[in-house]
Amino acid sequence: MRIWKKPAALLCAAVMGFGGLGFAVAQEGRGPAWLDSVRMAAQESDGNDWVHDGRTYSAQRYSPLTQINAGNVSQLGIAWYDELDTYRGVEATPIYADGVIYNTLPWNITIAYDARTGKRLWTYDPKVPREYGRYACCEPVARGLAMWKGKIIIATLDGRLIGLDARTGNPVWTAQTTPKDMPYSITGAPRVFDGKVVVGNSGGDLGVRGFASAWDAETGKKLWKFFLTPNPTGQPDGEASDSIMPMIGKTWSDGMWKTLGGGANPWDSIAYDPKLNLVYIGTGNGSPLSWHHRSGSKGDNLFVCSIVAVDATTGKYKWHYQMVPEEDWDYTCTSSIITADLKIKGKTRQVLMQAPKNGFFYVIDRKTGQFI
Numbered sequence: 001m002r003i004w005k006k007p008a009a010l011l012c013a014a015v016m017g018f019g020g021l022g023f024a025v026a027q028e029g030r031g032p033a034w035l036d037s038v039r040m041a042a043q044e045s046d047g048n049d050w051v052h053d054g055r056t057y058s059a060q061r062y063s064p065l066t067q068i069n070a071g072n073v074s075q076l077g078i079a080w081y082d083e084l085d086t087y088r089g090v091e092a093t094p095i096y097a098d099g100v101i102y103n104t105l106p107w108n109i110t111i112a113y114d115a116r117t118g119k120r121l122w123t124y125d126p127k128v129p130r131e132y133g134r135y136a137c138c139e140p141v142a143r144g145l146a147m148w149k150g151k152i153i154i155a156t157l158d159g160r161l162i163g164l165d166a167r168t169g170n171p172v173w174t175a176q177t178t179p180k181d182m183p184y185s186i187t188g189a190p191r192v193f194d195g196k197v198v199v200g201n202s203g204g205d206l207g208v209r210g211f212a213s214a215w216d217a218e219t220g221k222k223l224w225k226f227f228l229t230p231n232p233t234g235q236p237d238g239e240a241s242d243s244i245m246p247m248i249g250k251t252w253s254d255g256m257w258k259t260l261g262g263g264a265n266p267w268d269s270i271a272y273d274p275k276l277n278l279v280y281i282g283t284g285n286g287s288p289l290s291w292h293h294r295s296g297s298k299g300d301n302l303f304v305c306s307i308v309a310v311d312a313t314t315g316k317y318k319w320h321y322q323m324v325p326e327e328d329w330d331y332t333c334t335s336s337i338i339t340a341d342l343k344i345k346g347k348t349r350q351v352l353m354q355a356p357k358n359g360f361f362y363v364i365d366r367k368t369g370q371f372i
Helices: 037-046 130-135 240-249 291-295
Strands: 009-014 077-083 095-097 100-104 110-114 120-124 146-148 151-155 160-165 171-176 191-193 196-199 211-216 222-227 270-273 278-282 306-311 317-322 338-344 347-354 362-365
Touching: 095 146, 110 151, 146 191, 191 270, 196 270, 211 278, 222 240, 240 317, 270 338
Parallel strands: none
Antiparallel strands: 009 077, 095 100, 100 110, 110 120, 146 151, 151 160, 160 171, 191 196, 196 211, 211 222, 270 278, 278 306, 306 317, 338 347, 347 362
16 A cells, blocks of 8 residues: 555546647736636636636536536546645635646645646745634635736735735735734635625634625725624724614624624625626624524624625625524525526526525525525
């Protein structure tokens, strides 16, 4: 029996060469990973790249490529592999464009590979302080990364967004998205929607207030921030969520949330509809977890375990649907949000779909938030 010294490997399998996998030269000399809105829209039909963690904004993870099929799948074999040199969790969906695969490992170590040969083109280590591992409930993982106009964008465990030059792996800009004096972390993938990086955070188990924020993908400049539980002081935050705070505040009562933040952290699922210009945010459990202690067993506690739609440009509230009012069971509505146009009772509906941990599958009108 052979004993491998290193436990994890990234595998690339191919059948009959790489002829149909879209190894195109970078657009118009702009360099690799030059993703813009035009190229993103083209992904719906051409399938040559995998530029988003769900491939396209719909997050259906379906490829229209036909080179590998039922007739030749038996010919698949390993073309190359790379030892990842880690015993920690590896959860990211790699992304691909212009002949290069980008992947991110625990502690947000990011690697670019020549997709034909597996050669490492560059490696970037953001040097996340290892003490942040105590804030990550389930390993210092990273669930993905993003690209935009020649940049690879990562979200680090210690709350930073970093834009890397896709050619060299060198940082172009850095932004701190979370307070550094509280136990926030980021394990979810950043998503780029029309030049805006939208990212959430974790920490609801440790007593923080959840929010999502948007940043300029070119510069790292903050664009908007949307809090997902009320400000315990009752005062405005000066953020995009201010207009909805009086309404959600009525769904909370006196309890430990006023010192433990309320939670509702969007630690993974964030989706987008370019035609409606809406960002959909899936939220987590309350903080503390017990509804009795959190809010005196009173109120629905918006927006825990909900999907919240906001305007992509301004971050302003548009609608919400709460899967689990009160959220006393750690069901966390942070599973992937998938969008599609489905024919329901003879009528085509614009829907989003999610299957959170409460065991139900939800279909919701993504324009209005109506339960279908």
